[in-house]
Amino acid sequence: MASEKSRVLVLGGTGYLGKRLVKASLRQGHPTFVLQRPENCMDINKIQLLLRLKKHGAKFIEGSLSDHESLVRAVKQVDVVISALSSSDISTTATQLQLKIVAAIKDAGNVKRFIPAEFCIDPARHVHGLEPAKTLNVHMMDVRKAIIEANIPYTSIAANCFAGYFVPNLCQLGSLLPPKDNKVSIFGDGNAKAIYVDENDIATYTVKTIDDPRTINKTLHLMPPENIRSQNELISIWEKLTGKKYERSTISGEDFLAIMNGANAIIQFGITHNYPIFYEGGYLKSFKLKEGDENATKLYPDVKYTTVEEYLKRYA
Numbered sequence: 001m002a003s004e005k006s007r008v009l010v011l012g013g014t015g016y017l018g019k020r021l022v023k024a025s026l027r028q029g030h031p032t033f034v035l036q037r038p039e040n041c042m043d044i045n046k047i048q049l050l051l052r053l054k055k056h057g058a059k060f061i062e063g064s065l066s067d068h069e070s071l072v073r074a075v076k077q078v079d080v081v082i083s084a085l086s087s088s089d090i091s092t093t094a095t096q097l098q099l100k101i102v103a104a105i106k107d108a109g110n111v112k113r114f115i116p117a118e119f120c121i122d123p124a125r126h127v128h129g130l131e132p133a134k135t136l137n138v139h140m141m142d143v144r145k146a147i148i149e150a151n152i153p154y155t156s157i158a159a160n161c162f163a164g165y166f167v168p169n170l171c172q173l174g175s176l177l178p179p180k181d182n183k184v185s186i187f188g189d190g191n192a193k194a195i196y197v198d199e200n201d202i203a204t205y206t207v208k209t210i211d212d213p214r215t216i217n218k219t220l221h222l223m224p225p226e227n228i229r230s231q232n233e234l235i236s237i238w239e240k241l242t243g244k245k246y247e248r249s250t251i252s253g254e255d256f257l258a259i260m261n262g263a264n265a266i267i268q269f270g271i272t273h274n275y276p277i278f279y280e281g282g283y284l285k286s287f288k289l290k291e292g293d294e295n296a297t298k299l300y301p302d303v304k305y306t307t308v309e310e311y312l313k314r315y316a
Helices: 018-027 044-056 068-075 092-108 133-149 199-209 231-242 253-258 265-278 308-313
Strands: 008-011 032-036 059-062 080-083 113-115 155-158 183-187 193-197 218-221 228-230 247-251 293-295
Touching: 008 018, 018 032, 018 044, 018 199, 032 044, 044 059, 059 068, 068 092, 080 092, 092 113, 092 133, 113 155, 113 199, 133 265, 155 199, 183 231, 193 199, 199 218, 228 231, 231 308, 253 265
Parallel strands: 008 032, 008 080, 032 059, 080 113, 155 218, 183 247, 218 293
Antiparallel strands: 193 228
């Protein structure tokens, strides 16, 4: 007899990645719950999305991140908790919310797997030297330390670069759509490799881990081999798809960082997050899996991931 599927609670289930995690969990046969937070009851967009998720089969559990007892009650109803709260918020409040989730899971005492809101380049090895990305990295590691100290079984997901933020715009700043003027800015020499992952694939791989003993207390690296690409390669793929030739101009590391001057917090975070990816030789230059790491595409060869070329075809 097949073992019963774990019951999954997604926190932040109406967010950009959260809604995908809910759907992936349902597709893989898990009884799936979304935390229905009272602070969202006047947000019509979130309410409509909750109703759409309900139509797919999701169920709701009432609870608040600011009410410890309600959060403990919610956690006690499931086996697995996935936090999909924003991981790009560097505020102390965002970190405190993550720590409140850890405290609730610890007090509930029944959760067999927790997946924290990281979903980025592994903060344990990708150390940012520039603010504000440096602060976010420290906050993520503070949360991971709290999980380990609380003896909570966990899996960290190193999702690398969300395709939607890097692929269609050919890594350009200021827009998430392909450049219209046939001109592109190249960061450094444009040859530094990065890993781009479709957001639906991130959700699929994440849910795959929750009943897999091979991923417990480990970091799962999403590394689709066809998606390990340089910026120059992305541009060449787009040129082939569209039949257009793009004029390429180089931006030095100094000029790239200068874009932060007078920019808002989101742009500043993006600049300092992207700098180690495109400059300093690229974060993959000396990357090797180590003890405690797993490669998602090797663990789950059955997943047919979306290639960057397939992703770009949507915009061609």
